[in-house]
Structures are given as structure tokens and as C-alpha cells.
Amino acid sequence: MATLRDTAENYGSLTDAEAEWLALLTSDWQIIADLSFADLVLWRAVDDGFVAIAQCRPSTGPTVHQDDVVGTMAAAGRIAHLQKALDEGGIIASREPRWDDTYAVREDALPVIMEGRAIAVLTREVSQAVSRSSSRLELNYKGAADDLLHMITRGEFPVATSVTGPRRGAPRVGDGVLRLDAAGHVTYASPNALSCFHRLGVTGSLMNRSLPRVTSELVHDKGHIDETLAMVVMGRAAWRTDLEANGAALSLRAIPVTIHGDRTGAVLLCRDVSDLRRRERELITKDATIREIHHRVKNNLQTVAALLRLQSRRVQAPEAKEALAEAMRRVSTIALVHETLSGTLDELVNFDDLAARSMRMAAEIASPGVQVKIVREGDFGLIPAQYASSLALVITELVTNAVEHGFEGRDLGTITVTSHRENERLSVTIADDGVGLSAEPSGLGSSIVRTLVENELSGQITWRATGSGSAVELEVKVSEER
Template sequence: MATLSEIAQQYGPMPLDEADWLSEVVADWQIIADLSFADLVLWRKVDEGFVAIGHCRPSTGPTVHQEEVVGVRAAAGRIGHLETAFTERHVVVSREPRWDETYAVREEALPVVMRGRVIAVLTREASMAALRSSSRLEINYKGAADDLLSMITRGEFPVRTSVTGPRRGAPRVGDGVMRLDAQGIVTYASPNALSCFHRLGVTGSLLHRALPRVVTAMVSDRGQVDETLAMVTAGRAAWRTDVEANGAALSLRAIPVTDNGNRVGAVLLCRDVSDLRRRERELITKDATIREIHHRVKNNLQTVAALLRLQSRRVEAPEAREALSEAMRRVATIAMVHETLSGTLDEQVHFDDLVARAARMAADVASPGVQVKIVREGDFGMIPAQYASSLALILTELVTNAVEHGFEGREHGSITIFAERDGPELHARITDDGKGIAADPTGLGSQIVRTLVTNELHGQIEWHSVPGGSRVDLTVTVDGD
């Protein structure tokens, strides 16, 4: 999906600072649309008139435009007041409603100002089909929208310190709206906002009360208070914060209202996020539990490996000792995967780091007397945990086979591990400069590799003898879904 800057550039070059400013406007204009019960359309001036480069529909009322507006050029009858707003830098209200199909539309055109110059025009378009009674909620919502739109015409909105990025629990207009004066006194609180603060433990009406004092009294005796809380509840800063008391949690966001740089009030959005925060704490607890499980599995596997090592020292038969050593190496490889998982919250393994450690361990254990150089090319990327153990075992077995059979009787050798991702498929190639191997090896390690590749990773593997060594081609599926 194209960004607003990319859409605007389709109609001619636009300075980067203007494109950034308009992007910030549309990043936060859903609030204004919802408070206005109206559509917002952003227009860029072009040689032929004006073209729409942005559109926002309200979630609190019916939309005016059922079809896509972006890319549509303004009709000849609308260019006049758009031009007036752009050139004369003041709000233009249409004297007569505009008729779209079967309903009338009330329209206002406002200049979008940045550092004293007009860079675009914003229209607020409301359908007159759904007549609303002038309720107290509607009057205050539209009053708050007028305050923010007036800031746009003075170049004071968006507030540069405002947090507009995605965040879980971010409040919206429908969740609860409050209007504050310059001292943080509540001049209006929507019914949903009152419900939010009542769940927090606030009793009685909030009207004409200092919100910072009300909230601080609720949380001051419950441990450390977030230093941003007073600034947000007073409407002094365009920040976002959470407040918790009596088992409830609210997410608060303040938008200061300024007039030529002087703060005259604020719009405060609030949302009850008690259930959301409870679920987040449960997830954190579960994540910690999973990490602890991985840690304990790793410890248990390391204990098993240590027991196998002790047992191998007491066995005199070379074949039995070698079998125990191989079992110990395989257990240690799986333990390494769980060690990696215990250090992250994600059920994903950064496999490039893991394969470097596992390959080095396999080469050292397989033939301590041979100096093996391991070269890695390409990237394995992130591998889901359910595939990591199998893939690590496969690679260590292949490295071990290359060292044991390809470098037998030599003092040094080289192994290259290449990896390439193609969506859910992983293509790996392991080459060595040894004496080569059979095209269809039948040892236990090869049997383990075939079983894991076929049954666990739904892939295929091929061994090849090539000039100057051998090569193994591996293709497996490591889709996390």
C-alpha cells in the first residue's frame, strides 16, 4: 500500500518536510474525524486544481464517500472554495450544501499550515441525511474537533511530541473523551469516560474537578507513581500513559490544545484496558514459564550427556565407547537448542549463531586430531523451535560424517556450509574437500538424517561425490505456521 508521501509525489515533486508534515497529520486525524462525525479529505494543489491524496472516514457516524476518494480531482464547482482556503488562509464554509446522489453534504475547507505557509487543504464533509440532536456529547465532540482543526490552520497540529504509532490499548474517541481547561479542570467528560474512571475507583462527577488531583489521590498510596501521569492528566504534554488502581487499568492520551503557542486546554482520551493488561501479564508469566522449561530441559539433557560420558569411560569395547560418544554428542546438540530458546521470549531460534556453535562442536568431537576450517555462506535466518532440534541434529551429523570419513588420516580439512531461504523452504549445501563418500551412505548417522529430513522436515537430501571432495544437498520446509 502506497504511503501518503508516495501518493502525493505522483502529482509532482513535493518537499520532504511538507510530505513529512502531511504524513503526521493523517497519522492522527482519525481522532478529528470521529469527534466531527464527518469525513476528512486532504487535497493537494496541482496545476489543474486540486487532487485528493488522503481520506479518513469516521467510526462514530455514517461516511459521506462510499467509493475511494484518493486520486480523484476536485469538481469544478468545488475548486473555488478550496482555492480560497489555500490562498487566503482561512476557513471556508460552503453556503449551500453539496448534493451527492440523494443526500446533502455540509462542507468546510481549511488550510493546512506548516511554519507559516499553506501546503494543502483539508475538507470536513458531513452528511446531512442523518440529522442529530444537539446533545451535550455532540456539542463537546465537535467543539474538541474545532479546537484541533483550528490548530491545523495555525500550524500547531500535529503536536510533534505526540505518540501516533501503534500500541496495544491505545484509546480512541469511542472509548472515552474528556475536555480540560488550561489548569487541568474537567469541563466535559463523556459517559464512557465517566465509566472508565468509576471503574478506577473515582466516585461522583468529574465535572469542574482537577483531574491530576483526582487521579493522584487514587494511586499515590499504591506504590511508585509514573512521572508522566501528572503531565498527561493535566493536558500539558502530548503523551500517553497508563494508570492502575483497585484492580482496574486505564490508558490515557492527552492532546494539548494551543492558540498561537499558548496552551488553552486539552483533549483527553481514555480507555479501560484492565482485561488487556491482565492478559499481557498472563502472557509474560507464560513466557517466563516456557523459558524456565527450556532451561530445565537443557540442564536435564546436559546431565544425560554427562552420564553418557561417564559411562563411556567405563566401557572397554571401542565400538561401545564410540556409540556412547555419538549419543552424547547428539544429546548435547539438542541441549544447545534448548539453551538458545531459554534466552529468548520468541519460539524462534536465530539459527546462524546456533549452527556455528554446533558445527564447531561436532568437528572437534568427531576428530580431535584434525584441524577443520568451517566456512559459512548465506543465512539460515530464524527457525521455528519445533524444527530447530531436528535441523541442528542433521547438520551436526553431516559435519561429523564429513570429518570422520572424509578427513581420515589427514591433519586438516575444510567444510563449507551454505544456506538460502526461499519462503518456507530452506536450501542448504554442505561441501568438504575430503576423499569423498558413498552416494548412498548406510551408517546410523545417515539413517538418522534421512528419518529427520523425511518425517520431521518434509524435505529431501542427496549425497554426491564431487572432484576434490563431497557435497550434500538438503531442502527442507521450516514454515512456522
């Protein structure tokens, strides 16, 4: 997908600063389109006229352009209007509406100023097909839009520190609009905005009331007030914050209105995000519960491993002692997975760290008298949590088997673990420089590995002899969905 800079540079190069300024403008101009009930089109001057490089449709009214205009040239009759805005540096209203198919379109043009120079032209295009009465809401919306458009002609909008986009319920024009004067008094509140504050417990009208004082009376716990709240409700900074009271939550965003750097007021957007915050708290509680469950399972498994260790000390038969040691190692491996899961909220596990710990533990337990060097090549990547235990058990069993049987009668040995990840497929090779492989293993450990690989991981496994030892190759599927 082409970026705004890619599109613009089809018609001439842009500096980094110009590209960033235009990107900031187009990331935040939906507010102006909605306040104006109008389409916005960004034009760039070229040798033979002007070309459209971006457009925005309003969500509060009908669009002028049914088809995208990006990449099209301005009609010959519009070039003089666009050039006049570029030369004179103000908002230039069209003298007469132009006709587009069967309806008239009224157009305003203005320059986009950055650091005192014009780098593009913006048009505001309003369809005359729908007759609008000059309601109080419409007059205030258009007044707020005019304030922001005039800031564009002075290079004061967009604001670099402004928070744009729908992050965690960022409000839009349709959610609620307030206009503030320089002292933070409400000069207009849309019906939706008034409803939002009524949910917080505000009674009566907001008109001519000090918004900082109103919000201060709502918040009972002064020690937990977001430090940005005062700046936002005063309209002093282009920030976002949340206001919670009486079981309701509002998301607030301020856009200061300035004239040559002097703040004259602000446009404040608000949205009721009570349900959104409630669901977030539920998810946080659920995640904390899941982590606690993993932590308790890990503790219980470690207790089981300790009991097996105590039991192995009391038995005399070598076979029973070995069987208990193997069971203890498998339980410890599963406990290690749950320990990893208890420390994260993600459903994906960084398996490289987990594999390194489980292989080191397996080598130490399997044959304490042998110094085993484990060499890692490649990455496992992120593995979905539901496959982590099975894969960890498989890797641990194979490393243990290599240590126990490959290095019998030796003091030193090397195991090389090679992993290759390609999307949802994972290939792993575990090779040793031991005594080699005379036949495919058939013990309990190899049976466990084969069952896990084929049934749990939808893969396949093969054993083979090499010139200097043996190797096990497995290929498994570790996608999030099966």
C-alpha cells in the same frame, strides 16, 4: 500500496518536510473526523483546481462519501470556496449546503499550515441527511474538533511528539473523551469516559474536578507511578500513558490545545484496557514459563551428557566407548538448541549462530587429533523452533561423519557448509576435501539423518563423491505451517 506522498506527487512535487507534515496529519486526523461526526478530505491545489489526495470517514456517524474520492477533482462550484480558505488562512464555512444526490452536505474548508505557509486545504463535510439534536456530548465533541481544526490553521497540529495508531490499546474517540482547561480541571467528560474512571474507583462526577488530583488519589504506590502520567493528565504534553488502580487499567492520551504556543486546555482520550493488560501479563507469564522449561530441559540434557561421559570412561570396549561418545554428542546438540530457545521469547531461532556452535562442537568431539577448518557460505536464516532440534542434529551428524571418515589418517581438513534459503525451502550442502566416498553410508548416524530429513523436515538427502572429497546435499522444508 501507494503512500500519501506517492499520490500527492502525481500532481506536483513535495519537499520532505511537507510530505512528513501531511503524513503526520493524516495519521492522526481520525480523531477530528470522529469528534466532528464528519468526513475529512485533503485537497491539493493544481493548475485547473483542486484534487483530493486523502480522505477519512468518521466512525461516530454516517459518511458523506460512499465511494473513495482520492484522485478526483473538486467540482467547479467548490473551487472558489477552497481557494478562499487557501488565501484567507482561516476556517471558511460554506454559506449554503451543497446537494449530493438526495441529501445536503455542509462543508467547512481550512488551510493546512506548515511553518507559516499553506500546503494544502482540508474540508470537513457533514451530511445533513440525519438530523442531530444539539446534545451536550455533540456540542463538546464539535467544540474539541474546532479547537484542533483551528490549531491546523496555525500550524500547531499535528504535534510531532504525539503517539498515534492503535499501539497497545491506544484510545479513540468512541472509547471516552474528556476536555480539560489549562489547569487540568475537567470541563467535560463523556459518558464512556466517566465509566472508565468509575472502574478505577472514582465516585461521582468528574466535572470541575482536578484530574491530576483525582488520579493521584487513585494511585497508592507512589514509587511506581509512570513519570509521564502527570504530564498527560494535566494535558501538558501530547503523550500516552497507562493508569492502573483497583484492578482496572486505563490507557490515556492527551492532545494539548494551544493558541500561538500558549496552552489553553487539552483533549484527553481514555480507554479501558484492563482485559488487554491482563492478557499481556498472562502471555508474559506463559513466555517466562516456556523459557524456564527450556532452561530446565537444557540442564537435564547436560546432566545426561555428563553421565554418558562418566560411563564411557568406565567401559573398556572401543565400540561401547564410541557409541557412548556419539550418544553424548547427540544429547549435547539437543541441549544446545534448548539453551538457545531459553534465551528468547521468539518462536523463530537464528539458526546461523546455533549451527556455528553445533558444528564447532561436533568437529572438536569427533576427532580431537585433526585440525578441521569449517567454512560457511550463505545463511540459514530464521528457523521455526519445532524444526531447530531436528535440523541441528542432522547438521551435527553430517559434520561428524565428514570428520571421522573423510579425514582418517590426516592432520588437516576443510569442511565447507553452503546454505541457501528461499522462503520456506532450505538447501544445505556439506562438502569435505577428504578421501572421498566409495558408497552411500549405512551406519546408525546416516539412518538417524535420513529419518529426520524425510519424516521431520519433509525433505530429501543425497550423498555423492566429488573430485576432491565428498558432499552431502539436503533440501528441507522449514515453514511455520505444514
